[in-house]
Amino acid sequence: MxxxxxxxxxxxxxxxxxxxxxxxxxxxxxxxxxxxxxxxxxxxxxxxxxxxxxxxxxxxxxxxxxxxxxxxxxxxxxxxxxxxxxxxxxxxxxxxxxxxxxxxxxxxxxxxxxxxxxxxxxxxxxxxxxxxxxxxxxxxxxxxxxxxxxxxxxxxxxxxxxxxxxxxxxxxxxxxxxxxxxxxxxxxxxxxxAKELPLLTIKRLLCYPLIYFIAKPFYGIGIGKAFLFLASKCHLLSPVLTKKEKSGFQSPIVHRMPSSLCALVRWEFKHFESINNHRRKITKKYLEVARKHHWKIPSDITSDLPLQKFPILTQDADSIRSKLKKRNIYLDDGWTGASICPRTVNQEATGYILGFCPKAERLSKQILVLPTHPTMTARQANTIIKEVNSLLKKYENRKPKSEN
Ligand SMILES: Cc1ncc(COP(=O)(O)O)c(C=O)c1O
Incomplete structure (x- = not known):
């Protein structure tokens, strides 16, 4: 690694x-x-x-x-x-x-x-x-x-x-x-x-892939989650967004990119064609099923795109996510539930006024995103497809005919 x-x-x-x-x-x-x-x-x-x-x-x-x-x-x-x-x-x-x-x-x-x-x-x-x-x-x-x-x-x-x-x-x-x-x-x-990032911060960032690699196989049985909780309590992980950032504040200080993180990016670029092709393969898989089963998706998605996430729009996004969570499928990646993501952000503090972009607000409530990340296997994608499709059908069938 x-x-x-x-x-x-x-x-x-x-x-x-x-x-x-x-x-x-x-x-x-x-x-x-x-x-x-x-x-x-x-x-x-x-x-x-x-x-x-x-x-x-x-x-x-x-x-x-x-x-x-x-x-x-x-x-x-x-x-x-x-x-x-x-x-x-x-x-x-x-x-x-x-x-x-x-x-x-x-x-x-x-x-x-x-x-x-x-x-x-x-x-x-x-x-x-x-x-x-x-x-x-x-x-x-x-x-x-x-x-x-x-x-x-x-x-x-x-x-x-x-x-x-x-x-x-x-x-x-x-x-x-x-x-x-x-x-x-x-x-x-x-x-x-720019300032240098402190050594402790660099260490935390470099620890992230290793900690997730250890936790991932045990996530479903709870040990993985406990391990991640412990790692974060012991300050071995640094958050993607700080509390201050969620309350609409970014420090005016900027930092240089550490050489060790540049090495990780260079490694990704060496394998970039295959990383993107992997994303394309999973995008294509989701897209075929979406078309076959009439999932509501943005019409600009095409099978040649290396999507970073695959979005579906459904009125039941939150319910489906929580049902999937019980089946150890975690789809809350932060891009749901609010216009300015993640939903834990103080919207007003960002300058966003509720009601300003109604279409964006509506879609942020309806969005369900499926992962396409480079470590994902075809088997995992198939499991997600099967579970999501059955929940989409179940919720659709429950609705009165006039809503369909
Ligand atoms: C579209 C987009 N632009 C910019 C950023 C900020 O990137 P970074 O996390 O490297 O600060 C994000 C963060 O998630 C993002 O989603």
């Missing part, structure tokens, strides 16, 4: 050669300048601070998103403007976007939700028409030789996250890529003056 190898080389945790190697490969890949930070949200904060726009400007984000986005926007001194989402794409409702842009709006952050590709040509045209900067958030999907070819081509800035369940994972980390030399220079200054 790569993380265990890194754990044993503690003298290289912070400053080994891997950071420059990762930078070089990303710069070559995207033909742009790259700055690396300890997470995607810190990278976004550094980017926003480097942009030539006035404090207080509005940054458009979609109304179904991760709290990391509005938090970084606030931390940089801007205002997030939440905009409606199309349930067929889980991305911006583009037909209505034009009319909502005001003179205060200066940038758009587009997020290819779960790997469903946003219409970048249309977004580029909207951005150009209104003189907006276009930030492409590729946390959920990155292209390989097969595609999706459009990713990374139309944004002024690319944001990559190497968080634990992202398209390419280094447990934590983030990159910003740009061809804009002025902004690249300011980002470089941000990176040079």
């Amino acid at each position: 790569q993380s265990t190898k890194q754990l044993l080389q503690c003298w290289k945790w912070k400053n080994g050669p891997e950071r420059e190697r990762l930078r070089e490969s990303l710069e070559k890949w995207f033909g742009a300048r790259c700055a690396l930070f300890a997470s995607g949200r810190e990278g976004l904060l550094a980017l926003l601070r480097s942009l030539p726009i006035e404090k207080g400007s509005g940054i458009l984000v979609q109304g179904f998103t991760c709290v990391a986005l509005p938090n970084a926007i606030h931390a940089a001194g801007f205002t997030p403007t939440f905009f409606e989402v199309d349930p067929e794409t889980l991305n911006f409702d583009l037909d209505a976007l034009d009319g909502k842009i005001t003179p205060r709006t200066k940038a758009i952050i587009v997020q290819h939700t779960f790997g469903i590709v946003a219409d970048m040509q249309k977004l580029r045209a909207i951005a150009d028409r209104h003189g907006l900067l276009l930030i492409e958030d590729c946390a959920h999907v990155l292209p390989d030789a097969t595609g999706p070819k459009i990713i990374g081509k139309h944004g002024d800035f690319l944001m990559l996250s190497f968080g634990r369940d992202k398209a390419a994972s280094g447990v934590s980390g983030g990159a910003i890529l740009t061809k804009d030399e002025e902004v690249a220079k300011l980002l470089r200054d941000e990176e040079v003056s």
Whole structure:
């Protein structure tokens, strides 16, 4: 296991050669300048601070998103403007976007939700028409030789996250890529003056894959859960989001990406084609069943996409999730139950006003996401399909005819 190898080389945790190697490969890949930070949200904060726009400007984000986005926007001194989402794409409702842009709006952050590709040509045209900067958030999907070819081509800035369940994972980390030399220079200054992550934090991050590897086989019988609880109580795990972040606050301090985490990302990139192909295979499997059994899914999902998660829409999402939990299938990944995810986030503190994006709110209540992660087997996918399908049918049959 790569993380265990890194754990044993503690003298290289912070400053080994891997950071420059990762930078070089990303710069070559995207033909742009790259700055690396300890997470995607810190990278976004550094980017926003480097942009030539006035404090207080509005940054458009979609109304179904991760709290990391509005938090970084606030931390940089801007205002997030939440905009409606199309349930067929889980991305911006583009037909209505034009009319909502005001003179205060200066940038758009587009997020290819779960790997469903946003219409970048249309977004580029909207951005150009209104003189907006276009930030492409590729946390959920990155292209390989097969595609999706459009990713990374139309944004002024690319944001990559190497968080634990992202398209390419280094447990934590983030990159910003740009061809804009002025902004690249300011980002470089941000990176040079960034702090190092404490050794204890790096150790916790490197421990994460090992701890989950040990706990996973025993999760169903409770020992695994107890082990994870103990590991977190002993501060061996670091949370994905802190309490402060859930209450709408991100620290203005950014950190450099540790070399040991860069090594994990480089390993993922070496195997990236097969990681994406694995996701494609599972996406295709879910999609075939979804079509056969008439599951309600976003229409933009195609079988060639390496989805990070496979979304289904159902009125009974919460009930189905809790029934599955009793069968040791855990589908609550945080992207359910609230517009600004996860549901434990203080929505108002993020600047989101309830009722502002009704379609996004509705879909956040109806969404049930199926995993596609690289360690998942075809057998596990089949079990999930069987259980989900039988629960979807059961709930559908219980409804009065007029609701169907
Ligand atoms: C779409 C999206 N963008 C950005 C981020 C932030 O990435 P990170 O966790 O690396 O800070 C997340 C976090 O989960 C995300 O889902």
